[in-house]
Amino acid sequence: xxxxxxxxxxxxxxxxxxxxxxxxxxxxxxxxxxxxxxxxxxxxxxxxxxxxxxxxxxxxxxxxxxxxxxxxxxxxxxxxxxxxxxxxxxxxxxxxxxxxxxxxxxxxxxxxxxxxxxxxxxxxxxxxxxxxxxxxxxxxxxxxxxxxxxxxxxxxxxxxxxxxxxxxxxxxxxxxxxxxxxxxxxxxxxxxxxxxxxxxxxxxxxxxxxxxxxxxxxxxxxxxxxxxxxxxxxxxxxxxxxxxxxxxxxxxxxxxxxxxxxxxxxxxxxxxxxxxxxxxxxxxxxxxxxxxxxxxxxxxxxxxxxxxxxxxxxxxxxxxxxxxxxxxxxxxxxxxxxxxxxxxxxxxxxxxxxxxxxxxxxxxxxxxxxxxxxxxxxxxxxxxxxxxxxxxxxxxxxxxxxxxxxxxxxxxxxxxxxxxxxxxxxxxxxxxxxxxxxxxxxxxxxxxxxxxxxxxxxxxxxxxxxxxxxxxxxxxxxxxxxxxx
Numbered sequence: 001x002x003x004x005x006x007x008x009x010x011x012x013x014x015x016x017x018x019x020x021x022x023x024x025x026x027x028x029x030x031x032x033x034x035x036x037x038x039x040x041x042x043x044x045x046x047x048x049x050x051x052x053x054x055x056x057x058x059x060x061x062x063x064x065x066x067x068x069x070x071x072x073x074x075x076x077x078x079x080x081x082x083x084x085x086x087x088x089x090x091x092x093x094x095x096x097x098x099x100x101x102x103x104x105x106x107x108x109x110x111x112x113x114x115x116x117x118x119x120x121x122x123x124x125x126x127x128x129x130x131x132x133x134x135x136x137x138x139x140x141x142x143x144x145x146x147x148x149x150x151x152x153x154x155x156x157x158x159x160x161x162x163x164x165x166x167x168x169x170x171x172x173x174x175x176x177x178x179x180x181x182x183x184x185x186x187x188x189x190x191x192x193x194x195x196x197x198x199x200x201x202x203x204x205x206x207x208x209x210x211x212x213x214x215x216x217x218x219x220x221x222x223x224x225x226x227x228x229x230x231x232x233x234x235x236x237x238x239x240x241x242x243x244x245x246x247x248x249x250x251x252x253x254x255x256x257x258x259x260x261x262x263x264x265x266x267x268x269x270x271x272x273x274x275x276x277x278x279x280x281x282x283x284x285x286x287x288x289x290x291x292x293x294x295x296x297x298x299x300x301x302x303x304x305x306x307x308x309x310x311x312x313x314x315x316x317x318x319x320x321x322x323x324x325x326x327x328x329x330x331x332x333x334x335x336x337x338x339x340x341x342x343x344x345x346x347x348x349x350x351x352x353x354x355x356x357x358x359x360x361x362x363x364x365x366x367x368x369x370x371x372x373x374x375x376x377x378x379x380x381x382x383x384x385x386x387x388x389x390x391x392x393x394x395x396x397x398x399x400x401x402x403x404x405x406x407x408x409x410x411x412x413x414x415x416x417x418x419x420x421x422x423x424x425x426x427x428x429x430x431x432x433x434x435x436x437x438x439x440x441x442x443x444x445x446x447x448x449x450x451x452x453x454x455x456x457x458x459x460x461x462x463x464x465x466x467x468x469x470x471x472x473x474x475x476x477x478x479x480x481x482x483x484x485x
Contacts, residue, residue, distance in 0.1 A: 016046045019100040024174075026082060026100075028181070029144045033067070037075040038084070040065055045097050058093040069093075114139050117149045124157050127166040134169045141173055145180040151190045152176055158194055162219050175219065197222045200229075203236045210243035211250055224255055232262045241269050245276075264305050265313065275309065282308050285318050292325040294334050307336050314347055319354040327361055367392065370403055377410035378419035391420060399431040404438050412448045422448075 018039065027035055040061070062069045076095050079085045083103035088094040118135050142149060152172075159172045184193050197219070204217045204225055217225075228234045239258065246253045266272050275282075286300045286308045297303055311321055324346065328339045351357050368384045371392050375382065395401045406427065413422035426448055435441055 016043045022100045034075045034078055037072060038079055041095060042097060120153050121156055124153065124160055125165050125167060137169055137173060141176060147176060147180055147185050148187055150187045151185060154187060154190045196226060200225050206240050207243050210240050211246060221251055228258050233267055238269055260305065264309055289321060289325045292322065293329050293339060295336060307340055311343055315352045317354060320352060320357055323354055323357050374406055374410045377407045378423065379414040380419055391424065395427055399427060400436060401427055405441050408438055408441050412445055
């Protein structure tokens with residue numbers, strides 16, 4: 001018999017289905033390891049008829065995840081307590097998955113522990129009688145989230161005010177879980193939260209007037225407004241301004257716009273107005289940049305929000321961005337993400353104008369020409385690569401080697417198997433010996449040209465240096481992190 005299998009109530013499929021209720025109600029409170037074990041077992045249940053490898057034991061299950069069998073047992077005991085699985089046998093260990101929608105957690109607390117709570121919540125939501133399962137759902141929430149019973153009663157009362165005394169327990173639980181995730185667990189914390197929600201009534205009245213509606217805002221809408229002003233940093237006037245410009249779609253459309261503006265770092269009315277006024281230009285620019293680097297997107301909305309507008313906000317002009325796009329195409333960068341990295345690099349170096357960028361590109365081109373001459377001297381017939389540029393910067397800017405000295409070193413390496421490695425070794429030795437002129441270099445050139453100091457007759461291109469003992473190497477490298485390279 002397989003280690004994990006479905007109950008008869010679940011049909012096997014050729015894909016893995018995770019019920020939304022598992023994600024919403026169980027995943028947030030379980031540990032990462034418990035979730036990983038549950039999902040792996042679920043995967044095996046769906047694929048037992050497809051997978052050919054050995055999946056029939058707890059040991060193979062544990063080995064697949066790189067954990068111990070004890071960790072597997074403990075996780076499935078946890079899920080059995082939640083009502084999501086049933087442990088059929090312990091020797092051999094066998095687990096049966098149950099439908100999440102029918103899950104009833106095992107009661108882990110004294111039967112009368114929440115008796116007073118049950119009486120009070122039934123009085124608050126008194127338009128219908130609770131089922132035993134509903135009471136159990138509330139008890140489980142109290143246990144798992146550690147919410148004070150009086151705090152949950154106040155939350156239920158507020159939900160009843162907004163949704164009616166017949167409000168479903170799933171709605172009350174959802175509100176309580178969201179607040180618990182914000183750290184709102186005690187009666188005082190719930191009271192403060194409700195004061196905050198109540199305090200936005202006047203502001204939301206203005207927002208709703210701008211939207212063209214006179215209805216009362218829901219709890220979710222009040223919490224959205226608090227998120228925009230408290231977490232996102234929008235002023236009330238900004239929210240009202242955006243609401244006035246929502247043509248249709250009501251509050252949902254307003255919520256979408258507020259989130260979009262926040263993600264685009266458009267916080268003030270002026271920034272939003274400028275973006276909307278130049279939106280067409282931004283889309284045209286996005287289309288042109290895509291064309292230059294050779295990519296295509298049917299919808300440009302995400303391109304503008306993710307790339308074009310943030311670049312413009314950093315002070316780049318259209319001409320500057322087009323120049324960068326051309327530079328990217330010529331240097332093999334053919335994605336917007338790649339171009340974003342180049343823009344970031346230019347920005348960190350203060351290169352935001354077309355003049356500065358053109359000058360940089362011209363200098364880079366001139367540098368590549370100098371590197372090309374070095375490659376030719378070393379008898380390398382290829383294009384300049386990124387590592388060549390890194391080498392060159394070290395030689396010139398860190399070691400202060402003149403171009404003519406580098407080119408001379410390249411001639412000495414022309415007949416070597418790895419010319420660039422050999423050039424590095426030569427220049428490194430000259431740097432240590434403080435040899436910085438062509439005349440000084442030529443005095444030692446014959447040694448390198450004739451292969452003196454090379455380790456083997458086949459010439460690996462590695463020049464002899466002093467041999468260090470293991471202890472000396474350990475002493476050298478023990479504090480390497482303290483060195484600023």
